[in-house]
Amino acid sequence: MANAILIQNANLYAPTPRGIQDILIVNGSIVKIAPHIDAAPIELPLQVLDAAGRMVIPGYVDQHVHIIGGGGESGFYSRTPEIMLSNLTAAGITTVIGVIGTDGTSRHPETLLAKARGLTQEGITAYMLTGSYELPLHTILEDARKDIIIVNECLGIGEIALSDHRSSEPTKDELTKILTQARLGGMLSGKAGVVQFHMGVGKKGIGLLLDILADSEIPAKHIIPTHINRAFHLFEQAKELAKKGGYIDITSGIREQDGFPACVKPSDAIAQLYSDGVPMEQVTMSSDANGCMSVVLPDGSAKQLAVDASSFHEEVRDALLAGIVPAEQVIAVATSNPARANGLYPKKGCLAVDSDADMIILDENLLVDTVIAKGKVMVQNKKVLVKGTFED
Template identity: 45%
Template sequence: MFKLLKGGRVFTPENLGTKDLLIAGDKIAQIGEINPVPEYGPVEVIDVTDHYVVPGFIDQHIHLIGGGGEAGYASRTPEVRLSQLTSAGITTVVGCLGTDGTTRHMASLLAKARGLENEGISTYIYTGSYEIPTCTLMKNVRDDLIIIDKVIGCGEVAISDHRSAQPTKEDISKLAAECRVGGILSGKAGVLHLHVGSGKEGLRILSEIVDETNIPITQFIPTHINRNADLLAEGIRFAQKGGRIDLTTGFNPLSQPRTSISPTEAIHQALAEGAPLEQITMSSDGNGSLPVFNERGDIVGMTVSEPRCLYEEFKNLVNSGLPLEDSLKVITQNPARVLKIQERKGTLRVWADADVLVLDQDLNIVHVYARGQCMIRDGKILVSGTFE
């Protein structure tokens, strides 16, 4: 029941220096100098000297039951497997549908989220998909937020994209209002998570809604902001006004020779231009398809985003010179605040969920604990998904 991580450098993500961390069941029970070893009962002592002890990663945009389909039925991507997540240090996910709200269903997404939670990690979902009116479990977004425990917001609804339903400003305003009221009544974040394509409209709709209505800018989470330079510039201005922006690790110019900007480069640019780090998050778009379109809108290529790219981009951030604590924030503390789960997730503190990673000095993943259960030990998978 008790696990004592002894002698590691603890980042909450703030740097606490060398500390011990005690896990009791699924919670963090103590952080500090713990000596002698507590005598509550059997205690497993794990020596993590010269290692980093950090919060488990949060992936707030991932296609748990797969995505894609833009190139026909055979291009539908597969479901996420548990080990894809834990081996990447991901202990909390928010699942979404995406382009296809017809052959993929909210009930299936909810069932997959429950299944992954039974296997050991923490899960939430967005209700909806690209289109408006968007698909829901009950009769509307507000009801889903209030009644379905795992629904934390609405998304990913598409704007500025040829695959979207071409929503108007009024459409997005009404949807955001539903999210807001549903969030207030349920005590949840109630965010509207928006896929932003490469269309010329960019974030114009969101800026107009914020200027012309009473809906606060924090109601919106536009993602894929590093899709191209113009959209990134808009996103930085949005963050400077108090909005939150999400960068996608799934498309990276190193792996896809397009107009996208690596999240690491995008974060450095945003910080240089005065955007607060607290307003920036990263997510993987894991198991979503990454179609490549030509200027006529025809698909000329197709790849799949891997959840592991979130971890790889975190390492890129640290290696680029961003302090470890700041690099951690964009995939731990910041998304936890955005999603209003910061009391349990995204930080190492007493009575938070024991979602803990142990990294070596080269940032390799050594151990992964999800709600106190050891999922990865010495880099090897201990807990696999049911059918893995």
């Protein structure tokens, strides 16, 4: 049955500021945005939400989440479980891209695809990248190019580890061929064809990627190094890549106390990139949610914790409150920029007529209050209304 939601008096950031607007949603899509929309002529079951005094922004597009679990690097007991729907929606994440990470042996792209389809059926929108840290790539079909072309949910390749003790030490030629696979796969399927690179703290940083850009015809837009704020030298190299047209991805959960003494706090990273004149449309952020973090306890033992998706909104909020970067550019880092990078814009990452009705209503303290995904209210008044199939 057709249904409609009317959001009234929204302080709309689409992510560009639109002022006070009403938003009409019908069957999962935005059909009208105007200063006033009269509810009387709407001949459908209608839910009205008053957003007076509140900011309404696009739902977050998180391009790096271990949806089938991550970790395992401290032994089998340290493998994180699959993520639950409400772990994402409570953080305002309405579009997610799943990655495998370190363990391409006991975790498989077929499982990643199944989980992405499950999350989509439960109410958000989920995609995947094929491959993992290591080369040769583990794929669903014979090669990554075929995965991108044939598998609708597969947007590209990743995350391939570089400058990391867990990397398979790929050569420049190997990476160039992988980038070519992604580009051709994307061209033939109408997708972005990106390659996401896990960046460790090794001294080479993203130098190999910059060399490939200098010596090949591959456009920079296909390259997305992530975790670029986990070390100062990575952060500086990333600025150069962004100026060449590549996308650079900040990880939201990184802190000094998490074992990264030379890191840049995510909200500070946004501010520094802006102040240094880096093209902000090339800057994205992701959560690395559901990966595994080993925390050393006072007695010297280690405790394994799954990375929480909540850090994603916390960093957006911190950057908004700091007031250094214009609000629309902060919001774009978490919405329209990753949507563009992965070929999902304008269906995702913005609030416009014909876009998917994915949005967040923030309260007066800029906390996540209400989350709508594909026109369905998933979270309201900070309470999760829709839970995943196996959630309590």
